[in-house]
Each structure stands twice: as C-alpha cells, then as structure tokens.
Amino acid sequence: xxxxxxxxxxxxxxxxxxxxxxxxxxxxxxxxxxxxxxxxxxxxxxxxxxxxxxxxxxxxxxxxxxxxxxxxxxxxxxxxxxxxxxxxxxxxxxxxxxxxxxxxxxxxxxxxxxxxxxxxxxxxxxxxxxxxxxxxxx
Amino acid sequence: xxxxxxxxxxxxxxxxxxxxxxxxxxxxxxxxxxxxxxxxxxxxxxxxxxxxxxxxxxxxxxxxxxxxxxxxxxxxxxxxxxxxxxxxxxxxxxxxxxxxxxxxxxxxxxxxxxxxxxxxxxxxxxxxxxxxxxxxxx
DNA sequence: CTTGACTCCGTACCCCACTACAGGGTTTAT
DNA sequence: ATAAACCCTGTAGTGGGGTACGGAGTCAAG
Numbered sequence: 038x039x040x041x042x043x044x045x046x047x048x049x050x051x052x053x054x055x056x057x058x059x060x061x062x063x064x065x066x067x068x069x070x071x072x073x074x075x076x077x078x079x080x081x082x083x084x085x086x087x088x089x090x091x092x093x094x095x096x097x098x099x100x101x102x103x104x105x106x107x108x109x110x111x112x113x114x115x116x117x118x119x120x121x122x123x124x125x126x127x128x129x130x131x132x133x134x135x136x137x138x139x140x141x142x143x144x145x146x147x148x149x150x151x152x153x154x155x156x157x158x159x160x161x162x163x164x165x166x167x168x169x170x171x172x173x174x175x
Numbered sequence: 176x177x178x179x180x181x182x183x184x185x186x187x188x189x190x191x192x193x194x195x196x197x198x199x200x201x202x203x204x205x206x207x208x209x210x211x212x213x214x215x216x217x218x219x220x221x222x223x224x225x226x227x228x229x230x231x232x233x234x235x236x237x238x239x240x241x242x243x244x245x246x247x248x249x250x251x252x253x254x255x256x257x258x259x260x261x262x263x264x265x266x267x268x269x270x271x272x273x274x275x276x277x278x279x280x281x282x283x284x285x286x287x288x289x290x291x292x293x294x295x296x297x298x299x300x301x302x303x304x305x306x307x308x309x310x311x312x313x
Numbered sequence: 314c315t316t317g318a319c320t321c322c323g324t325a326c327c328c329c330a331c332t333a334c335a336g337g338g339t340t341t342a343t
Numbered sequence: 344a345t346a347a348a349c350c351c352t353g354t355a356g357t358g359g360g361g362t363a364c365g366g367a368g369t370c371a372a373g
Contacts, residue, residue: 096279097283098239099239099276099279100238100239100276100279100280100283101236101237101238101239110283113287113290124290125290125291128287128290128291129287129291131287132284132287132288132291135280135283135284135287136284138237138238138276138280139277139280139281139284141234141237141238142238142273142276142277142280143277145235145238145248145273146270146273146274146277149251149266149269149270149273150270152251152262152263152266153263153266153267153270
C-alpha cells in the first residue's frame with residue numbers, strides 16, 4: 038500500500054499559492070509560516086492549510102498591511118488562553134484601522150464615480166471638473 | 176506694502192503635509208509632484224494646493240496603491256480633452272479595483288468582529304474558534 | 314551685517330520584501 | 344540506473360520608496 042501523500046512539497050505549495058519557492062523560506066525565517074515537519078531527507082512537508090495561509094498573507098499585503106501587521110493578525114489565532122482580553126484589544130484596534138481604510142477607499146471610489154459620470158461626453162466641451170472630487174481626503 | 180506670501184517653501188510644505196523635505200524632491204523627480212516655479216535664487220515656491228496633493232498621495236499609499244498607481248489617479252485630473260473616453264475607462268477599472276479592496280477589508284473586519292464577540296469571556300474556557308473565521312479569503 | 318536657519322544639488326545609503334544564485338543532495342519517471 | 348526535476352543551505356543582489364549627507368549658496372531676525 039502506498040501512503041496517500043496528504044502534504045505538500047515546497048514546490049507544490051508555492052505553485053498552489055502562486056508564490057515563489059524562495060518566498061516560503063523567507064516567510065519561514067520571518068515567522069509568518071510555521072516551520073513544517075521534514076522528511077528524512079530534510080525536505081519540508083507542508084500541510085494543505087498552508088495554501089490558505091499564504092493566500093491570506095498575499096491578500097492582506099495588497100490591502101496595505103505590512104508583513105509585521107499580518108503576523109499580528111495571524112497570531113491572534115493562537116493566543117487562545119492566558120491573554121484573551123489582550124487579543125480582544127488588539128482585534129478591536131485592527132477593526133478600527135480597517136474601518137478607516139474602508140472609509141478612505143469609499144471616498145476615493147466616490148471621487149472616481151463622480152469623474153466617470155461627470156465626463157460622460159466623448160470630447161469637445163473640454164471642461165469637466167475632473168477629480169477636484171478627490172479632496173483633502175482623510 | 177509687503178506682498179502676502181501665498182506660496183510655500185519646501186520646508187513649510189513638508190511640515191504642512193508631514194513628509195520629509197527630501198521626499199518632495201523625490202516625488203518631483205518621479206513626476207508625482209509637478210515642478211513648482213522658482214524664485215531668482217532657485218528656491219522652490221509651492222502653491223498651497225500641494226499640501227492636499229501630498230496628503231492624497233500619502234493616504235493612497237496606506238491603502239496599498241503604489242506610487243505609479245497614484246500617479247495614474249492624479250493624472251486623470253489632467254487629461255481633460257482628447258481621450259476622455261480613455262479616462263473613463265481607466266477610472267472604471269480603478270473603481271473595480273477599489274471595490275475589490277473594500278470587499279476584502281470587509282471580510283477581514285468581519286473575521287475580527289467574529290473573533291471579538293466569540294471570545295468575550297476573560298479566561299478559562301481556553302477554547303474559542305479564533306480566526307478560523309479568516310478564511311480562504313478573496 | 315552678521316549668524317543661524319533654510320535651500321540647493323548630487324550622490325550614497327537604508328529598509329522592506331523579495332528573488333537569484335551556487336554548490337550540493339534527493340526523488341522520480343523512464 | 345540514470346537523467347531530469349526537485350529540494351536543501353547560505354549568501355548576494357534587486358526594486359520600491361524613501362532618507363541622509365556634504366558642500367555651497369540664500370534668507371531673515373536681531
């Protein structure tokens with residue numbers, strides 16, 4: 038009987054999560070990706086869940102979070118007992134932070150929508166108050 | 176009669192917008208900040224509006240836009256005539272982009288809120304499904 | 314009219330987040 | 344059993360976005 042693999046090699050994981058293989062080691066060194074078990078050979082064997090973790094990291098980065106901040110977010114999963122109130126505290130702060138980002142993005146979106154609707158003609162009038170809409174902002 | 180200054184020195188602008196003076200030159204080189212007029216001496220004289228522009232840039236950065244993207248956004252103000260349809264096109268794309276970011280942030284926020292509400296006790300039970308909420312995401 | 318703060322320019326350097334080797338061992342498909 | 348493909352480690356290099364510095368000229372308050 039051959040064992041079902043249920044575990045990913047570095048290359049497989051990298052492909053599945055659409056990151057560079059080297060990035061895995063880099064994240065591991067930074068503590069973003071926990072050290073996976075190894076086989077005899079020293080080869081890493083990642084759990085399937087690592088894919089989601091990486092996708093989360095990548096998604097969060099696009100939203101302007103630094104790797105340190107992302108680590109914070111991910112660590113909230115782990116501080117189960119002990120300082121639960123503290124986790125709540127940090128989570129609440131992050132929520133406010135995120136709320137702020139959302140608000141700013143809404144403003145930006147509105148400004149752009151204004152632009153799109155204002156300048157619906159396709160030429161000539163040459164005067165349309167483009168993005169005076171994007172204001173002092175935040 | 177002494178002229179009212181109506182114009183900012185590099186230092187004043189930097190302070191007003193809370194950026195480093197060197198950053199102004201850097202942005203100017205990158206084309207993010209238009210070259211301001213100079214006085215005889217070669218000293219730059221910025222219009223007051225530069226403050227808002229800088230604040231916009233800084234705000235957009237926090238939201239995960241690169242300087243190149245920000246430049247795109249700002250340039251939409253300028254392409255008044257000629258390729259108006261094109262501006263609409265780019266604006267529409269940006270809107271979708273922003274929409275996506277907002278959606279992701281909302282998911283993250285929800286996950287964190289779930290966390291905060293789930294783990295409201297202050298100790299002991301030690302078991303709370305922390306951030307299983309932050310899912311595959313996006 | 315001096316003196317301390319400000320500005321100029323060019324160049325060099327810094328941090329973050331990767332990304333690319335080099336040199337060597339391991340799997341796996343044929 | 345062998346070659347292509349993969350993985351290991353360590354170290355070095357890259358690109359984006361600034362930041363610092365040196366040497367020299369300018370401004371403005373006393």
